[in-house]
Amino acid sequence: MEFDAVLIEPRRASSAANGWWPGRTINDCLDACVAECPDKVALTAVQIEDGVTTRFTYREMASTADRIAVGLARLGVGRNDVVSMQLPNSWQFVLTYLACSRIGAVLNPIMHIFRERELSFMLGHSGSKVMIVPKRFRGFDFEQMMNGLKPSLPELEHIIAVGGLVDGSPSANSFEALLSGPCWEAEPDAREILTRSRPGPDDITQLLYTSGTTGEPKGVMHTANTLMSNILPYAEAMRLGPDDVVLMASPMAHQTGFMYGLLMPIALRASAVVQDVWQPKAAIGLIVGEGATFTMASTAFLTDLANAVADTGAAVSSLRTFLCAGAPIPGALVERARNAIGAKIVSAWGMTEMGAVTLTRLDDDDERSFSTDGLPLPGVEVKVVDDGGEMLPSNVTGRLLVRSCSGFAGYLKRAHLNGIDADGWFDTGDLAYIDERGYIRISGRSKDVIIRGGENIPVVEIEALLYRHPAVSQVAVVAYPDERLGERACAVVVPKPGEQIDLMALVEFLKSRKVAPQYMPERLVVLDAMPTTPSGKIQKFRLREMLRERDA
Template sequence: MPTTVWGLVDTAARERPDSVVVADDRGRALTTVAFRTAAERVAAGLHAHGVAPGDTVSWQLPTTIEAAVLMAACARLGAVQNPIIPVFREREVRFIVEQVRPRLVVVPERWNGFGHGDLARSLGPDVLSTDPDVGLPVSDAEVPAPTDPGGSCRWIYYSSGTTAEPKGARHTDASVIAASNGVVDQFGLGPGDVYPIAWPLAHIGGVAMLVSALRTGARLVLFDRFDPQTTPERMAAHRPTVLGSATPFFHAYLAAQQRAGDRVLFPALRACVGGGAATPETVNQQVADVLGVRGVAGAWGLTEFPVATSETPDDDGVGTTVGRPARGVEVRVVDGELRLRGPQQFLGYVDATLDADAFDEDGWFRTGDVGTVGGGGRVRISGRRKDVIIRNAENISASEIEDVLLRCPGVADAAVVGIPDARTGERVRAVVVAEPGQHVTLEGLAEHCRKAGLARYKCPEDLLLVAELPRTPMGKVLKRELTR
């Protein structure tokens, strides 16, 4: 297998020239040959704009063919690319741009009602705004031959910052290619698969999926936004074989199938995949019952260590774990924390002062996730170390309470956080989205938790009702916003 992302683009074009690798919701599609050609022309356009091999290009594009082509173009040119998820705004974007100091920032002039061009220009670097109807800069001029970057940083991805400031993880071509191993080897993405994606291609999962498609002949169908009322039906028109990737998406697919009645909306569907956050047991069972697959195949990874584990769609009890370690990945448990070592491990942070806390003395990455490794090497995640509520010196797992709350009648969605308490240090707050027409009370939730067997000190002592939980584009709940 090629050792660079551009090598994968070139190999796919030579070996499967007529295979469509990316399509979109607007009727466009690129074969591997057309994709390579488009990337070469954009690489030349960037070079004409002053970008040289080794320069950093920050880009904040929605999930479009242009974004995929730009990824390949930067790889062809040998630039260091810094994808930024589109929902980041001034606080996050300014922080990132000031830290990586890019040669060029590529953004849409406006997208989804927001002026990305104005924001980027206010930050100082050279800005190249684009528009889906205009496209990226292109040229037919010669550009320097691609070189193998070896262990050099070629990708900088920032975490979503669910609990703190985003942190920039530095990756190589080799590490992002290794991120596709779990997708290909265990989840089984392959020729003939069609996977609609409405989550950010700028997330590190985006390059993992693009690399997986280039390796196997699968087709990605890109959607630049997700409307739960209309997107599932538009996805269905492409006859997807795979659907993902987080609880809000699965709720939308289930509702769409219910709207379709007896007509099977996704007749070619063979598997569902979950990532970003655990799929609740109730949702997993509904997916199996309504969509006709065995459940949601779990996967686990982090910005620093993408797709560390994956289930296979045919696993017994699919959806109850995050699967087995991907090829070359080692997992160990230290004081309850899962630690990782393997080929997709990042080089370190842009802010190198963070590295000492990220790795232990043997070079294992401290994930901050709490879990176990069970029979057959299957990994279970039970929560985050930072997602622990300390009440009267007792540690309480927020995820344990969330699992119980999601089975409470009248509760559509729920999250649990700790909030300061002068007497106990912290107390348990339940943040709940009620089902339409349902009345949820703190007393009712506490009684449900007691009947489910939770110790009294774990039962909610505070209730916040919200219309929806704030989430990252990959489905993780932004808990920092629930403690204010």
């Protein structure tokens, strides 16, 4: 694979000169951990449904990553080959990324909610050579799904299943038989394999697909420098260090889990605890049992944890900070969570393209966490402009532009969509204002995406599918507020003459198109006609207002 990382070279000199790009890869960080704290517990991976907990010291983590890396090389994986992975939070997820980094392969994490439709595009677009899935997870057979897809993906050479067993023994294509079982690291050529293709800090290390407005996902490319230049100031702002224990229940196939649950603990020589299925009472047990001090998740997780602590009366005194991102935090939730959990609630805003952009500070009043989305991190600039590109004064809403040291390397095979101007400003597609103290507040989105519990719903794609329903004349998918998840999706439909439609019919139609469950509309409004502009464009702001009025 040739990666068109066109956004790296123009920034390299200035980013290094300003000290923003540290020039360290995850290999450097892991090697330092092995040298300085080899017997410290690096990772505790908890499988909620199976009740299995697996621990690795830094020495064990590095050794097992080497083993998996040589195993991947035996399968023909080399420098710049894409390894896709649709795993929940697990030790296999963490160590496979470290293994890819040993041999210069690029990891493509994919959310486990995706099914045939999304996977066909992502795996085909990225040219993935290997796809790693759980044999089964939450009742779904991922291996069977992938076996059905493989004939349409000519570049996909291997499907590897975690937990694949035949008569109690690992199957031939299992993770255990191919990667984690054999002592590959002891082979005579192992050292040469592990050192010949190690990536540099400006090589692509991660490919992560994000939903956009074009109707298909975009492959966001990141390097060690773009990732680390965000993680290190983020950790400093949160006062995190080697003595911290990071709990991560947010999916590591999202940038939240990947950057702050996988990379950050290793960069800090700290410890990570990863949870594969979100259960708030289980999270309480992990906070208490493992001494977790920090976590990051969406508003829905904070709501659930605060309610569970209040219901059980459990004390989670070790947890100092809960960083909440993905949707605005209601003021009542901040107060309730502070009283129940005792941790500082921090608000943040960011994007797959650049990680966290703004954070409230630990010394800020609690009010800042629910009335703002924080201040820019070091190495990050933000500005709000009008439609003509002119700067707007404080407290006036406009288009939010960001120029960040952690900005991505570009969209794979979609350089024309990179959205970076000649001065390095990225159009986020969000509407915001900046108050008189420099704090930003996201006030809407010009891009047509709904964020449900931190998960972006690709509205254009869902609408395009619904337009194929035989009873639908017009359709618009819009957000409506939800206390727990932030937003949910409502389908507003004008039926064809003489036709009737209900929500169940729409959902079943989308299921037949293999759409992820989290993307389904959860509400239906039927209208005789859509509100439109004189040119006939549907006025979605009017639909959102209508929903708010109905709810009121």
